[in-house]
Amino acid sequence: QVQLVESGGGLVQAGGSLRLSCAASGRTFSSAAMGWFRQAPGKDREFVAGISWNSRSTDYADSVKGRFTISRDNAKNTVYLQMNSLKPEDTAAYYCAAYRSLVFSTIPAVVGSWGQGTQVTVSS
Numbered sequence: 001q002v003q004l005v006e007s008g009g010g011l012v013q014a015g016g017s018l019r020l021s022c023a024a025s026g027r028t029f030s031s032a033a034m035g036w037f038r039q040a041p042g043k044d045r046e047f048v049a050g051i052s053w054n055s056r057s058t059d060y061a062d063s064v065k066g067r068f069t070i071s072r073d074n075a076k077n078t079v080y081l082q083m084n085s086l087k088p089e090d091t092a093a094y095y096c097a098a099y100r101s102l103v104f105s106t107i108p109a110v111v112g113s114w115g116q117g118t119q120v121t122v123s124s
Contacts, residue, residue: 002026002098002113009094009118012086016122020081022096022115030074033104035111036081038092038120045095049081050104057103064090086122093117 008020020036035050049060049070058070067086072079079096096115099105 002028002032004096004098004113004115006094006096006115006118009120011121011123014086014088014122014124016086017082017084018086018120020083020094020096020118020120022079022081024077024079024096024098026077029077029098031102032112033099033102034070034072034079035097035099035104036070036079037095037097037108037111038090039095039117040092043092045108047106047108048094050106051079052104053102059104059106061106083120086120088122088124091120091122093119 003025005023033052036048037045038048039045051058051070067084069082095117097111098113100112
């Protein structure tokens with residue numbers, strides 16, 4: 001099982017940027033699809049972005065397309081989420097996800113491992 005530790009969250013003004021990082025342990029990182037989800041208070045956990053094991057395939061939630069970019073460095077066992085033009089509605093706890101397969105899914109139930117989460121707060 002992959003263990004995940006997120007970092008990079010914080011408080012930022014609307015229009016600002018943050019970069020989240022997720023460091024993974026375990027030999028299976030390079031063969032696992034990775035993703036980011038988020039959960040705001042009182043809401044379900046939702047898919048934000050996903051990336052295949054070889055970085056050839058990525059996808060984003062409609063709400064973040066054009067503003068967020070997911071990437072990975074298999075040599076460093078790390079996945080990133082660059083978030084630009086942040087909006088107050090982006091405020092949530094952000095969770096790194098490791099899938100059991102080479103490809104990602106928007107469904108939280110198929111995620112194999114979760115990080116502990118990092119809080120992102122965007123002020124207006």
